[in-house]
Amino acid sequence: MGENSLKKKVVSxxxxxxxxxxxxxxxxxxxxxxxxxxxxxxxxGIIALVIVFINLANVFVSTGIGESLIQKKDADDMDFxxxxxxxxxxxxxxxxxxxxxxxxxxxxxxxxxxxxxxxxLALIIPITSIGTVQQAYVSKKMLFKKFFFSTLGGTIxxxxxxxLMAYCGLGMWSLVAQYLINSLxxxxxxxxxxKWRPKLLxxxxxxxxxVGFGWxxxxxxxxxxxYGELRSLIIGKYYTMADLAYYNRGxxxxxxxxxxxxxxxxxxxxxxxxESNDDIFRLKSLTSRAMKxxxxxxxxxxxxxxxxxxxxxxxxxxxxxxxxxxxxxICCVYWLFQPMQTANWxxxxxxxxxxxxVRLEIIKKIIGISMLLVSMNISVxxxxxxxAIFAGISMIINMIPNKKLMNYTMMEQFRDLxxxxxxxxxxxxxxxxxxxxxxxxxxxxxxxxxxxxxIYVGGSFVLKLDSFKYLSGMVSKTVKTRSxxxxxxxx
Numbered sequence: 001m002g003e004n005s006l007k008k009k010v011v012s013x014x015x016x017x018x019x020x021x022x023x024x025x026x027x028x029x030x031x032x033x034x035x036x037x038x039x040x041x042x043x044x045g046i047i048a049l050v051i052v053f054i055n056l057a058n059v060f061v062s063t064g065i066g067e068s069l070i071q072k073k074d075a076d077d078m079d080f081x082x083x084x085x086x087x088x089x090x091x092x093x094x095x096x097x098x099x100x101x102x103x104x105x106x107x108x109x110x111x112x113x114x115x116x117x118x119x120x121l122a123l124i125i126p127i128t129s130i131g132t133v134q135q136a137y138v139s140k141k142m143l144f145k146k147f148f149f150s151t152l153g154g155t156i157x158x159x160x161x162x163x164l165m166a167y168c169g170l171g172m173w174s175l176v177a178q179y180l181i182n183s184l185x186x187x188x189x190x191x192x193x194x195k196w197r198p199k200l201l202x203x204x205x206x207x208x209x210x211v212g213f214g215w216x217x218x219x220x221x222x223x224x225x226x227y228g229e230l231r232s233l234i235i236g237k238y239y240t241m242a243d244l245a246y247y248n249r250g251x252x253x254x255x256x257x258x259x260x261x262x263x264x265x266x267x268x269x270x271x272x273x274x275e276s277n278d279d280i281f282r283l284k285s286l287t288s289r290a291m292k293x294x295x296x297x298x299x300x301x302x303x304x305x306x307x308x309x310x311x312x313x314x315x316x317x318x319x320x321x322x323x324x325x326x327x328x329x330i331c332c333v334y335w336l337f338q339p340m341q342t343a344n345w346x347x348x349x350x351x352x353x354x355x356x357x358v359r360l361e362i363i364k365k366i367i368g369i370s371m372l373l374v375s376m377n378i379s380v381x382x383x384x385x386x387x388a389i390f391a392g393i394s395m396i397i398n399m400i401p402n403k404k405l406m407n408y409t410m411m412e413q414f415r416d417l418x419x420x421x422x423x424x425x426x427x428x429x430x431x432x433x434x435x436x437x438x439x440x441x442x443x444x445x446x447x448x449x450x451x452x453x454x455i456y457v458g459g460s461f462v463l464k465l466d467s468f469k470y471l472s473g474m475v476s477k478t479v480k481t482r483s484x485x486x487x488x489x490x491x
Contacts, residue, residue: 027152029256031159033316035166035174036249041320043172045241048248049109050118051179052229052236054125057094059222061087061129081201084133091129098122109236113172120176124183131187134194154189158182217349223361227368231383234376243380249317250327250384251334257301258335261294284406287347288416289470294339296420296460296467302332303428304452311435311445326381333388337395340413344398348405356401364394419465427455 036044099119106115162178170177235244305312306329313325348356368390375386402408431448439447460468 028155028159029253031163034163035178036317036321038163038166039171039174041245041249042241043175043245044248045236045243045245046111046113046117046172047121047175047179048232048244049236049241050114050121052232053098053105053118054121055225055229056222057098057122057125058128059225060094060218061091061125062132062135077199078201078203079206080133080196081199082203082206084198085202086207087129087132088126091126095122095125098125111241117172117176121179123180127180127183127187131190133198134190134196154182154185157185217357220357220361223358223365227365230369230372231387234372235380235383238376239380246321246324247327247380247384249321250324250329251331253312253328254302254305254332254335257305258298258338261297261301280406283347283350284402284408287343287402287406287408288412290346291339291343291413292416292420292467293470294343295417296465296471298339299336299417299420299424300427300452300456302336303424304431304448304456306332307428307432307452308445308448311441311448315441315445327384330381330384330388334384334391337391340395340417341391341398344402344413347402347408351405353401353405360397360401364390364397367393419463420467423456423459423463423465426459427452430455 099122102115102118102122105118106112158178158181161181162174165174165177168174232244232248235247309325309328309332310322313321313328317324345357348360368387371386371390372383375382396410399410399413402413403410431452434444434448434451437444457468459465
């Protein structure tokens with residue numbers, strides 16, 4: 001693929017990946033706010049705990065093997081069909097395990113309501129497995145427009161169902177229905193709009209080759225997911241469901257923003273990196289661009305969110321959720337480090353060094369778990385603070401290998417990140433001072449957002465930040481291209 005052709009494909013893919021995330025999560029966020037105002041924090045606490053077990057099981061189905069199809073340049077129908085059947089059988093096995101052990105989990109947490117909630121939500125696992133290969137096919141072919149329609153449909157239908165059930169007083173079961181319907185609609189729509197279909201093909205050799213690469217990614221992702229969910233498991237066991245709900249709500253908004261931005265960029269960047277893994281200079285350039293672009297977007301979002309946290313929670317969720325404000329602010333610090341971790345992770349993965357990823361995760365999690373064991377006996381707040389500190393340590397650990405792998409030093413990485421970080425800090429500090437005026441909450445929040453946008457975008461223009469020029473140029477080209485296409489069709 002030529003340089004211009006690849007660049008056009010990346011721009012188009014980035015547009016659709018971002019559109020999918022922004023539209024779906026924007027709608028989901030609005031609907032979740034409505035539901036949160038109708039339900040009590042304890043309802044969310046139970047669902048948050050159950051979702052931990054679903055996420056852990058889903059690692060084996062939705063990651064690793066699917067990514068091995070993307071990484072393998074000559075993957076054919078035999079490979080895709082083999083992965084489909086392996087994924088489906090594994091998902092059914094995992095569902096049976098969770099169904100059988102649900103009573104034990106409920107008794108461990110001294111909450112029998114968990115049993116049937118877990119058994120119901122665990123249906124997400126086999127549902128998701130059906131669409132795993134379609135997702136890999138879309139990512140490999142960079143047909144991200146397909147994701148836009150499947151995700152949007154699932155989000156709207158499931159969100160409206162959840163709101164209606166919550167309004168009717170069905171409590172946490174409205175959230176159960178929302179999760180299940182979202183997964184089901186996503187899978188059905190994607191299955192019909194993606195051309196690939198499983199064939200009656202299966203190869204032991206193909207399974208061994210793909211699993212040989214994929215199991216290491218599964219192991220790394222499982223370690224990472226387990227560590228990420230460990231806090232919820234501990235808070236749910238040693239503290240109250242309300243505490244878990246406040247922590248979960250505080251982590252949800254920054255996590256939602258960063259995960260979706262990171263996921264959208266990662267979906268586009270990893271296939272391109274994998275295609276360029278035999279050109280170290282080009283891979284380094286792609287990694288640098290990914291870090292600068294994501295940090296340019298993520299830094300102002302997180303620092304700005306820290307500054308408006310109190311006003312935002314009070315305005316959107318009412319006073320009953322104010323205990324989540326400090327958790328939200330500290331979680332913003334945690335997610336601030338994500339772009340550096342992800343970009344380096346994607347580069348190592350594109351080089352096929354999944355063995356190195358496993359070793360890095362083991363080292364990081366030993367450090368993180370040690371910090372968690374100390375903080376868990378202090379308070380929930382201490383647990384969250386220790387996690388933010390660990391994120392900084394994790395960032396450094398992820399940066400180190402790429403000096404040797406592609407000569408991308410830590411100093412170069414920090415230099416790529418510094419302009420966006422400095423401007424974001426200035427912006428965050430400026431908009432925080434607006435709270436000193438003691439205006440009505442809606443007015444304060446509106447002023448903070450408007451001033452934040454003006455300061456950051458205006459500062460980017462004045463300082464001629466590289467990422468600002470890159471993104472504005474990309475948007476401008478995309479708009480012009482689509483305008484020309486519309487004009488051509490009109491004739």
